[in-house]
Amino acid sequence: MHKAGFVNIVGNPNVGKSTLMNQLVGERISIATFKAQTTRHRIMGIVNTPDMQIVFSDTPGVLKPNYKLQESMLAFSESALQDADVLLYVTDVVEDPEKNRDFLDKVSRMQVPVLLLINKIDTPLTPPEGGKPMSPTEALGELVERWHTLLPNAEILPISAKNKFGIDLLLKRIQELLPESPAYFDKDQLTDKPARFFVSEIIREKILLYYDKEIPYSVEVSVERFKEDDRRIHINAVIYVERDSQKGIIIGHQGVALKKVSTEARKALEKFFGKPIFLEIFVKVDKDWRSSERELNLFGYNPE
Helix, strand or coil: CCEEEEEEEEECCCCCHHHHHHHHHCCCCCCCCCCCCCCCCCEEEEEEECCEEEEEEECCCCCCCCCHHHHHHHHHHHHCCCCCCEEEEEEECCCCCCCCHHHHHHHHCCCCCEEEEEECCCCCCCCCCCCCCCCHHHHHHHHHHHHHHHCCCCEEEECECCCCECHHHHHHHHHHHCCECCCCCCCCCCECCCHHHHHHHHHHHHHHHHCCCCHHHHCEEEEEEEEECCCCEEEEEEEEECCHHHHHHHHCHHHHHHHHHHHHHHHHHHHHHCCCEEEEEEEEECCCHHHCHHHHHHCCCCCC
16 A cells, blocks of 8 residues: 655745745755745655655745735645645744635635644743733643634644654654555655756845845846756856846945855755855846746746
C-alpha cells in the first residue's frame, strides 16, 4: 500500500506558514522572514519515503487585494483549496479569528480533512485591556473554543513551528489522513520549482531583510543567466523596481547597499547549491509592474 497526496498550507499573512513548510519538508524551500506578504507564489516541497509521498504546498497570505499582484497572490491561495487532500489552515495566538471571514467560510465548506494549526503557542500573551489575567492554558483553551465555533469540522492542533513543538504529531496525523495513491512526482524530487526560482527567492529575501517600508514589496527578481559547470555556478540576475527613486535606494551610495545584498545572497546561494557561486546583480526600472497583467505573466504570477 502506497500513500500520496497534496497537503496545502493556507492562512493569513505572517502567521508562520513558510516556517512551518520548511520544518515539514526539512529543506529551506520557502522564504521565512519577519515581514508579512513574503511568499508570493505557491511553492511545493515534496517529502518521500518508500511507501509515501507528501506534496506540501506553501501559499501567499490571504489578503484583500489592492493591485494585480495581490490578486494573483490571492488566486494562488484559493487554488490551494481546490486540489488539497488535506488542508492545513494556519493561525496564531494573537490573530483575530474573524479576519478574512470570506476565505474562512470557503475553508469551512471543504469536504477534505482540515487541520487548524494554532501557531506560536510559546508566545507570551497579555490580556486585553480591562480583561482578566489568564494562564497560558486558559488563554489557549478559550482560543480553541472560538476556532471550534468558526470551523466545527476542523481538527485543532497547537504548534510552535519555529521551535518544532507539535511538528512530529502533525506529521503523524497527516500520514494517517493521506489517501492511497501512487506517487505524483519522481521519488528523488524535492520541489516543483526550478533552480532559477530559488535564486530569485533568495535574492528577494535579502532585499526584504535589508530595506525598509515599501521597497521590498515593489521589487521583483529575474534570473537572466544560470550556467552551471563542475566547479561553480554563474548567475546574472536583475532586480526590477517601479520607480527611479527606488533604483537609487536599492543601489545605495557608491553601490554599497547593492553590494551588501549581493554578498549575502551569494553566501546563501552557495549554501543552498553546495558549490561556489559567481553572482552579478543589476537593477532596472519597470514602471508599475505590480499592476500590469502582461508583466505579472512574464514574472510567473499566472496561477493556472
